[in-house]
Amino acid sequence: MVEAAERAGTQLIVHENFRFMPWFRETKQLVDNGKVGTPLHIAFMLRPGDGQGPNAYLDRQPYFRSMPRFLIHETGIHLIDVFRYLLGEITGVFARLKRFNPTISGEDAGIVIFEFECGATGIFDGNRLTDHPAVDTRMTNGMMFLDGTGGTIRLDGFGRLFLKPHGSRETEHPYIWQNRGFGGDCVYLQTRHIVEHLVKAAPVVNEGRAYLRNYAIEEVIYRSANENRFLAVL
DSSP, X not given: OHHHHHHHTOOOBOOOOGGGSHHHHHHHHHHHTTTTSSEEEEEEEEOOOOOOSTTTTTTTOGGGGGOSSOIIIIIIHHHHHHHHHHHOOEEEEEEEEEOOOTTSXXXXXXXXXXXETTSOEEXXXXXXXXXXXXXXXXXXXXXXXXXXXXXEEEEOTTSOEXXXXXXXOOEEEXXXXXXXXXXXXXXXXXXXXXXXXXXXXXXXXXXXXXXXHHHHHHHHHHHXXXXXXXXXXX
8 A cells, every 4th residue: 555655646644543642642742841751661551341252342343353463453553653652663572462252363462562762661561351440441442651760651541641750749630632532532633633734734644654664563573472582673
């Protein structure tokens, strides 16, 4: 698709809306403004809780059940993009993947350790069978911690962000967002971003060729799980 678009002289932009979730955008602002100092570690616990039992996923996205690659290819790819958005390029991974629900084809749980070019580390801890405290477990899909030399940012399942400066107590960080649509209206925010690019020539993210890096990282994750070793992402 990328090559076809380039041959035709047509711009291809990937609709990757997770990075447009308001809590991730606000976290990016906090990191860029130095609120956590030098970033050291990021961890996201994915816990949508929709993967238990013989009827898992049938009510909403039944094709999930037959995907040979599931947790990382369908869901984790979004967090790969978010991690790169927040902390920069990923240079290496180590992965352990599992399938707990025998009625589906692909993996539904796993842990991936990331190495970032900036020196930080990351953990994606995904399990689609278990849930987390939330009114809608698909809103944030889980919980996040981002640690730095100057403090910690915490995201809960209600879209709330908490900031804890190093050596001080944690307090809620207020910010403005709308709880509508999916994921804090991230689909609208992504679409508006693309329209502003087309109409006003504003910068745009996730053009087709640039997005291929996410798939390259995904491939190395599956290789790491199969070979049971840390692998560099070239």
